[in-house]
Amino acid sequence: MVSVVQNVAIDCANAYELARFWSEVTGRPLHPDDKPGDRExxxxxxDGPVLYFNQVPEPKTSKNRIHLCLRPDTSRDQxxxxxxxLGATFVADRREPxxxxxxxxxxxxxxxxxxxRSTSERA
Structure with a gap:
């Protein structure tokens, strides 16, 4: 027996707005029933699990213990x-010469x- 990952849950202050950002990042739609003001x-x-956004009252206070890694279909730098x-901020540059x-x-x-790096950049 095994378990299947159903979703990746992300606690946040504004579930709908953060989901809209990640929808733009991934090019994937929000759930059709989601609307502004929804707490989930x-x-x-x-393919695979959904990104699930759960509105919580407490703010983020420290570094993530788990995070998403994105492999773009364009170049990493693009x-x-x-x-x-889209509204992301730059945190750290781990790119090598x-x-x-x-x-x-x-x-x-x-x-x-x-x-x-993209798949083509890794080749």
Whole structure:
């Protein structure tokens, strides 16, 4: 027997707005029933679990213990620029001179995530 990951839960201050940001990041839709003011929302990923946003009263106070790593279909650096334009903030540069490494960004509520090299950049 095994367990299947149903969703990745993200506590947040504004579930709908943070889900809209991640919908733009992933290019995937919100659940059709989600609307502004909802305390629980979902981004429906193409395969696997959904991103589940749960509105909580307490603010984020420290570094994430778990985070998402994104592999873009464009170059890593192009994706970093796109995400910054959507409202992400730059946290740390872990890119190396030889092209390896990643960039650490944060979503509008401060949740860190990484942008990796694309598949073509790794080839």
């Amino acid at each position: 929302t979902e981004v429906q990923l193409a 994706e970093v620029e796109r995400l910054l334009g 030889d092209g390896t490494g990643w960039a650490v960004l944060a979503d509008p509520e401060g949740n860190e995530f990484c942008v990796l």
